[in-house]
Amino acid sequence: MKILITGSAGFIGFHLTKSLISSKNTIIALDNLNNYYSVKLKKDRLKQIGFNKKISKNKLLKSSISQNLYFIKCDLKNDITYKILKKFKFNIIIHLAAQAGVQYSIKNPYSYVDNNIIATIKLFDFAKTVQCKKIIYASTSSVYGSNKNTPFNESDKTASPISTYASSKLMCENLSNVYNHLYNIKFVGLRFFTVYGPWGRPDMAIYKFIDQYFKNKTITVYEKGNMIRDFTYIDDIVNGINSTLLNFDKIQKHEKNPIINLGCNNPILLSKITNFLTKDLKLKLKIKYKKKLKGDVDSTLADISLASKYLNFHPKTKYQQGIKNLYEWYIKYYKIKI
Ligand SMILES: NC(=O)c1ccc[n+]([C@@H]2O[C@H](COP(=O)([O-])OP(=O)(O)OC[C@H]3O[C@@H](n4cnc5c(N)ncnc54)[C@H](O)[C@@H]3O)[C@@H](O)[C@H]2O)c1
Incomplete structure (x- = not known):
């Protein structure tokens, strides 16, 4: 299969791309390497999968560790991207590129319109033009808003998002419905729940706590740590995406325009995380x-x-193990002596 993965220098996209290196698929990985957080971290992720050389815009690079893996630095908002992508006959697109982050969306709503809505329409339109009939795309638990029915079920109402981020992701879900109806493109939407792990996103809670501890900064915990998140370890998410790839046709036989939750189903109080960091990992936060x-x-x-x-x-991954893995990666990556 020829697979296009968008957002592959991002946290989840990188891990997914890495997991597919030894498969027989040809992977075209793409990212605009935006500076929402450290571009160095994104480039270092790419080095892990064989892109060690200078990365120039709109240029197709071949991985040094896999014959079947390519990377292009390009932007889904730009028409030139689709001129480059046109020559590949993709069997499936895995669309993970996005402007992520709930809080950032409150101050910078337009970035979500541009990178989540406009970029997604352009990508779906490209799929229509080149007759690529299968798309897996990332959505989020944030679409459930202040839903009080727990656990969150895919059939729960999502009509009341409370951030521009959630609203932009809901729009992606809506657009999948439109492109399915009008052009018979088949979709699977995956609603991820707070993903964490090595090579993670520096704007997310657990990474931020560890990072601020080593920078000797005070960490901010909201609502006395009484917020509950269904923290989900990156390897479990990647298994879920790969399984979606394998079972794509089977799912379509049973569900029309399916959307599926990918979460740990093990809610954790934020205070439990800070306790674990303090007591078990001995970080005096x-x-x-x-x-x-x-x-x-x-x-x-x-x-x-x-x-x-x-x-x-x-x-499978318990939060204690997952956090330990993230912590150990952090120490190694930032060369911290302890
Ligand atoms: N990490 C989580 O906990 C979580 C939870 C729910 C949903 N998601 C969704 O999963 C997906 C991946 O998230 P992530 O945590 O890896 O985020 P990330 O920010 O690490 O990765 C997204 C990548 O997309 C790239 N990108 C953004 N706009 C682009 C554009 N216009 N063209 C090309 N590339 C672009 C960015 O440079 C980035 O590397 C996103 O769609 C996100 O909304 C993530």
Whole structure:
């Protein structure tokens, strides 16, 4: 198969691309390497999968560790991207590129319109033009807004998002419906729940706590740590995406324009995470407590019965192990002597 992966220098895209290196598929990986967070971290991820040389815009690079892996630095908003991509006959697109982050979306809403809505329409339109009939795309638990029915089920109402990020991701879900209806493109939308792990995103809680500890900064914990998140380890998410790839046709036989939760189904209080960092990993965190931020939801918890039914999805990584892996990666990556 020829697979296009968007957002492959990002946290989830990198891990997914890495997991597919030894498969027989040809992978075209793409990212615009935006500076929402460290571009160096994104480039270092790419080095791990064989892109060590200078990365120039709109130029196809071949991986030094796999014959079947290519990378292009390009932007899904730009028409030139699609001129480059046109020559590949993709069997499937895995669309992970996005402007992520709930809080950033409150100050910078336009980036979400540009990178999540416009870029996604352009990509879906490209798929229509080149007759690529299969797309897996990333959505988020944030679409559930302040849903009080737990665990969150895919059939719960999502009409009341509370951040521009969530709203832009809901639009992607809506667009999949449109492109399915009008052009018979088949989609699977995956709603990820707070993903964490090595090579993670520096703007996310657990990474931020570890990072700020080593920078001797005070960490901010909201709502006295009483917020609940269904933290999901990166390897479990990657298994879920790969299983979606394998079972794509089977899912289509049973569901029209399916959307599937990928979460751990094991909700954790944020205070449990800070306790684990303090007591088990012996990081003496300096903590400052603040009121909940607007846009953040109180709790998330995934109902994963659909994922278990179609994808045999059974998250394995306990938070203690997952956090330890992230911590150990952090120490190694930043060459911290302890
Ligand atoms: N990490 C999580 O906890 C989480 C939770 C729910 C949903 N998601 C979704 O999963 C996907 C991947 O998230 P992530 O955590 O890896 O984020 P990330 O920011 O690490 O990765 C996204 C990548 O997309 C790239 N990108 C952004 N706009 C682009 C554009 N216009 N053209 C080309 N590339 C572009 C960025 O440079 C980045 O490397 C996103 O769609 C995100 O919304 C993530």
